[in-house]
Amino acid sequence: MKQANTPIAICAGLACLFAATTASADAVTPDKVMFDDLEVKTSLTGAPGDAKAGKKWFANRKLGNCLACHVNKDLANQPFHGEVGPPMDGAGDRYTQEQLRGILVDSKAVFGPDTIMPGFYRVDPGARTAKKFKGKTILSGEQIEDIIAYVMTLKE
Amino acid sequence: MKVSIKAGLVAAIAFAGFAVTGSTLADEGLPEGVTAVKATPPSKDHPLDEILSGWTFRTPETQALQQDDFENPGYLWVERGEALWSEVDGSAGKACASCHNDAADSMKGVGAEMPKWDAKLNRPLTMEQRINNCRTENMGAKEWKWESTQMLSMTSYVRNQSRGMPVNVQADGPMASWVAKGKEVYYTRVGQLDMSCANCHEANYGKYIRADFLSQGHSNGFPTYRLKWQKIGSLHRRFKGCMKNIRATPYKVGGDEFVALEVYLAQRGKGLQVEAPAVRN
Numbered sequence: 001m002k003q004a005n006t007p008i009a010i011c012a013g014l015a016c017l018f019a020a021t022t023a024s025a026d027a028v029t030p031d032k033v034m035f036d037d038l039e040v041k042t043s044l045t046g047a048p049g050d051a052k053a054g055k056k057w058f059a060n061r062k063l064g065n066c067l068a069c070h071v072n073k074d075l076a077n078q079p080f081h082g083e084v085g086p087p088m089d090g091a092g093d094r095y096t097q098e099q100l101r102g103i104l105v106d107s108k109a110v111f112g113p114d115t116i117m118p119g120f121y122r123v124d125p126g127a128r129t130a131k132k133f134k135g136k137t138i139l140s141g142e143q144i145e146d147i148i149a150y151v152m153t154l155k156e
Numbered sequence: 157m158k159v160s161i162k163a164g165l166v167a168a169i170a171f172a173g174f175a176v177t178g179s180t181l182a183d184e185g186l187p188e189g190v191t192a193v194k195a196t197p198p199s200k201d202h203p204l205d206e207i208l209s210g211w212t213f214r215t216p217e218t219q220a221l222q223q224d225d226f227e228n229p230g231y232l233w234v235e236r237g238e239a240l241w242s243e244v245d246g247s248a249g250k251a252c253a254s255c256h257n258d259a260a261d262s263m264k265g266v267g268a269e270m271p272k273w274d275a276k277l278n279r280p281l282t283m284e285q286r287i288n289n290c291r292t293e294n295m296g297a298k299e300w301k302w303e304s305t306q307m308l309s310m311t312s313y314v315r316n317q318s319r320g321m322p323v324n325v326q327a328d329g330p331m332a333s334w335v336a337k338g339k340e341v342y343y344t345r346v347g348q349l350d351m352s353c354a355n356c357h358e359a360n361y362g363k364y365i366r367a368d369f370l371s372q373g374h375s376n377g378f379p380t381y382r383l384k385w386q387k388i389g390s391l392h393r394r395f396k397g398c399m400k401n402i403r404a405t406p407y408k409v410g411g412d413e414f415v416a417l418e419v420y421l422a423q424r425g426k427g428l429q430v431e432a433p434a435v436r437n
Contacts, residue, residue, distance in 0.1 A: 065366070067366065068365050080366045081364075082364045083363045083364050084365050116351060116356070116360060118349045118350055119350065122350075124348070126346045126349070126350035126404065127345070128347065128405045129346075129347055129403060130347065130348065130400070130405050131405065133348040133403045136348070138348060
């Protein structure tokens with residue numbers, strides 16, 4: 001894992017800036033996410049995720065689209081695995097749920113400001129967000145918990 | 157169609173996941189009218205070690221379409237532009253040819269220097285804006301729409317007169333602030349996916365992002381025939397597509413932000429040969 005040296009205080013500060021407008025049934029809304037030493041300890045829904053659903057979100061181009069950047073042997077039946085990020089094989093051995101939650105919620109808080117990986121639970125991180133996506137996170141808290149559960153199954 | 161073995165090798169290397177280097181290309185595997193598909197960065201502080209045309213990153217099948225003008229589907233627009241060149245239009249009763257005579261002489265090199273500073277308007281003009289300026293001011297004719305068949309045909313025809321010549325946009329003097337503005341647009345993260353042009357075209361070229369093999373995103377091939385579009389398209393249309401993909405609201409086609417971005421991109425790819433009309437997937 002890359003050593004990230006982003007000060008956590010700043011990330012927590014940024015999290016405070018998030019618009020609290022997302023209509024969300026999730027227990028922890030994007031503005032309430034707490035980072036603790038590059039991890040997010042509390043489940044975003046208060047419930048464990050569904051790995052089977054997570055597998056779907058991982059591949060879905062309109063949702064996680066994780067496959068755009070990560071090769072994943074477990075999805076060998078799907079065409080076109082990108083190679084922008086490291087392969088996902090064995091990620092369940094390398095990371096804890098709490099670490100994965102941190103990476104997925106706000107990759108920049110973990111990998112630093114230059115990463116290409118999007119933060120999936122952030123509201124309007126970039127300028128000029130298209131109308132259709134304004135005020136919305138890429139994934140819901142539930143989908144993120146599902147993906148975490150799925151990635152935890154990727155053992156070598 | 158000739159498909160070079162070396163071009164095939166490049167694709168094989170690409171599939172293996174290594175960054176493509178121009179040095180693996182043989183001279184025989186070149187687009188028609190072009191003698192090189194890479195350039196040396198003019199200075200040490202250039203963000204790229206090697207400036208590589210988008211051609212380098214395409215499959216042998218796509219490359220082959222650009223190795224022979226008879227196979228190049230974009231050439232149809234060049235031919236349409238050639239016909240339009242001597243067609244009278246507007247209240248002054250003039251054609252482009254009335255003032256500019258033979259485009260092969262008068263327009264040679266012009267496309268390599270676009271966007272070009274216009275002293276009267278005190279701003280740079282893209283090829284599209286330059287042509288429309290001649291239409292309204294010199295011909296008494298109506299502007300052509302940016303992405304209209306006429307405009308695409310004329311920009312393809314005029315730019316084709318500079319094919320094989322190195323991109324050489326003015327970057328100093330009054331153009332400097334436009335280069336700076338374009339650079340800012342290039343490096344600003346936008347959209348729900350929160351990415352800048354550099355995230356894909358500087359940090360990750362030579363890699364697959366899902367099914368797409370990332371190039372350095374240069375402008376030397378425009379107007380470009382895209383197999384996906386099934387037609388030729390402008391550089392600003394491409395900008396728009398890239399911004400939409402990261403879920404951002406694109407800037408206005410022909411607006412100052414995109415003009416500045418075009419100026420910066422030309423400066424970034426300085427030395428690459430004009431390939432218009434290039435073929436991409």
